[in-house]
């Protein structure tokens with residue numbers, strides 16, 4: 001797929017163009033979520049170039065900075081509506097993984113859809129999910145994971161929840177760049193969500209709200 005001009009700017013590490021394009025799109029009234037998808041596509045371009053040896057860690061770090069800056073004005077838009085709480089989601093990036101942009105977007109979008117979010121942060125110990133489930137009695141647990149090398153950590157985290165006797169009390173949603181339906185099956189989660197918005201749709205289905 002040919003990246004949009006915004007995704008291309010992020011992929012090319014052209015910070016100024018990326019920031020300007022986001023501002024222009026917002027001014028034109030484009031939905032924050034669709035702008036976010038373009039930024040995400042740009043990060044995929046960065047990822048591909050990193051994988052191909054064209055970019056190094058320094059470019060990955062710079063891309064993260066661009067994503068943060070260009071995406072900052074979207075935050076307010078995403079937060080806007082905050083209806084009454086319909087359920088609780090315990091959320092975290094799994095052990096040995098420190099990527100947090102996707103998780104943070106999930107937290108923002110879920111909260112703005114009336115779902116209370118207990119954010120455990122990144123590099124979350126398996127047992128911390130158990131402790132949070134006991135403390136907050138959520139209907140939903142969300143795990144974010146950007147590294148294929150930590151699929152086993154996600155699987156162990158779910159196993160730990162199971163061994164604590166809590167698996168039947170929660171539905172587990174997973175997401176993150178390399179995650180797919182096969183990962184969901186491998187780690188034993190209930191739902192794979194490609195985007196944060198997919199997560200909202202699934203969460204609302206589970207909670208039985210519109």
Ligand code: B12
Pocket residue numbers: 039040043044045046047048050051057060061063064067096097098099100101102103105106141142143144145146147148149173174175176177178193194195196197198199200
């Ligand atoms: C930015 C970035 C970084 C930044 C992270 C900054 C931060 N604060 O998060 C830094 C520079 C720190 C980094 C470090 C590393 N990275 Co990195 N990184 C990326 C990059 C370019 C973008 C990730 C990103 O932010 N995307 C944008 C967000 C919005 O997208 P997202 O996370 O996918 O989230 C969306 C959906 O997936 C979904 N979602 C996500 N989680 C969840 C959870 C739930 C419950 C739900 C419902 C939905 C959901 O919702 C979000 C919005 O729609 C990716 C490339 C890529 N294609 O993803 C590589 C990538 C993930 N990194 C990679 C690697 C290898 C590393 C390092 C190991 C590099 C190194 N040699 O040190 C380290 C790992 C450190 C660690 N232990 O975690 C590889 C992983 C390869 C693999 N097969 O596992 C990738 C894929 C690049 C590549 N193609 O090689 N990275």
